[in-house]
Amino acid sequence: MALKQGYSMQDCSLARTLELVGERWTMLVIRDAFYGVRRYSDFLAHLDIPRAVLSTRLRTLTDSGVLARQRYEVSPPRDEYVLTDKGRALWPALFALLMWGQVHASGATAVRRYYAHAACGERLAPDGGCPSCEVAAVPPADIEIHPAPGSGARQDPVSRALMRPHRLLERLETDA
Amino acid sequence: MALKQGYSMQDCSLARTLELVGERWTMLVIRDAFYGVRRYSDFLAHLDIPRAVLSTRLRTLTDSGVLARQRYEVSPPRDEYVLTDKGRALWPALFALLMWGQVHASGATAVRRYYAHAACGERLAPDGGCPSCEVAAVPPADIEIHPAPGSGARQDPVSRALMRPHRLLERLETDA
DNA sequence: GTCTTCAGTTCATTCAACGAACCTAGGAGT
DNA sequence: ACTCCTAGGTTCGTTGAATGAACTGAAGAC
Structure with a gap:
């Protein structure tokens, strides 16, 4: 900056x-x-x-x-x-910005990926915790990101790899 | 941007x-x-x-x-x-950035204000909750900001007003 | 009528973002 | 040996935002 x-x-x-x-x-x-x-x-x-x-x-x-x-x-x-x-x-800060954006800054066509607790499959609460387990702050390594339903706009290798659910922090394989 | x-x-x-x-x-x-x-x-x-x-x-x-x-x-x-x-x-995102900064980006001379739950006076946990009450995410209106001990460097009206504990969101009186 | 405060706008300068082109190291094919 | 290809950059001219100082305008206050 x-x-x-x-x-x-x-x-x-x-x-x-x-x-x-x-x-x-x-x-x-x-x-x-x-x-x-x-x-x-x-x-x-x-x-x-x-x-x-x-x-x-x-x-x-x-x-x-x-x-x-x-x-x-x-x-x-x-x-x-x-x-x-x-x-x-930085995950809590990033997640908080992500959630704020999904509620307050997403346009009509915005992609809304969602984040789930890998242990139970439940969607994360807006505060980054798991509503069904008793986990207040799920660490990123235990989070699975899921693609937005019906989003296929972007065609770069990363966007294609993210069409499948994927554990955060794990290397994304872009040449499959 | x-x-x-x-x-x-x-x-x-x-x-x-x-x-x-x-x-x-x-x-x-x-x-x-x-x-x-x-x-x-x-x-x-x-x-x-x-x-x-x-x-x-x-x-x-x-x-x-x-x-x-x-x-x-x-x-x-x-x-x-x-x-x-x-x-x-935006409070959760701002607070998360604040906490990250206090741990990972504060220099030797950095001011470390702290944030307390106004209801009980307890310092907030790094996740923005109150450790003694059972409140997971304390809303900003219930938070009191406390000045860093021994910080008197800046002399503008706002910095002077913040030398006293102050409830977030309440108008800061700068002409007292 | 002049002074002061508050909340801006204007403007020349500086410096980062942009995008296209270029560069380098290390294979792979023939 | 020569060429092509890929990955990961650097260089450079152009555009446009950030900066800071000066200026403007509205509304009391003296």
Whole structure:
């Protein structure tokens, strides 16, 4: 976000937070990371983000410890970007924004994916808990994302992979 | 945020949400509104935001129904900006970002205000609930914000008013 | 009639976002 | 050996938003 020299209120932790995750595109990158997107070209195709911006965001997020870059193939050498603990801790904030958007900012044609507790299959409550189990805050690793019924608009590999229910944080296989 | 024509993923409700509340400064304006800031000049002094940007943000937020503009004084005519129901529904997302920031993005000198359930005085849990009462999600109107101990750095009227504990959403009196 | 406050608007400058083109490393096919 | 292909970037000219200082206008107050 750092235009000029960033928010001048350097004593405020919200300003610091937004300096990092409040930049344009950053939250969408993080959401895709929760969905299991890990590769540069998958972020690129799914978000339709300028390459230069994606490079900048991935570097900022890895530098600040939200994402980590890991070698997952030796020949040819390929790295992937995965959420760290610090990054996974953003789930409550991301989910809250998601829920607010579904209620207050979705247009007529908006996709409404939904999120279910993998242990019982129940849809998550708006506060991120499971209404049938006694789990107040379901961790992202225990959440399954389900596609919106009847959505087939986008045709990039990530959107196609998300047509099937998928566990959050698990690598999304885009070449099947 | 709308650079060029905004995020191209118009079918996604998170993208729509960020198009509205994800712009630079917007979340800080909304946080101040929860703190009880209502007047143009108070936002201006507390956030140290360029006037033109503040004007644009306030217009966008009122146009989209997050804030409402209300006449609170007839002579001289003065309007104030207050959160609507739609705006107050952003509290879980804002609180989650706040908590993430306090844990993962606060520097050595960062102010750590804290939030307490007004009914019992207990500090809120990181998930926004009250640990002693059985309240899972304390609504903002029942929350008291407490100043960080030993913080006296900023000297604008809003910062001074926040040196005393204060109920969220209640108008902050800045001329006492 | 002048001063002050509040709430803006205007404007030149700076800097990030955009998008297309280019670049590099490492296979794969022939 | 030469060419093609893919993944993951970088470079660069153009567009447009953020910045900060100056200006405007309305309504009391002195």
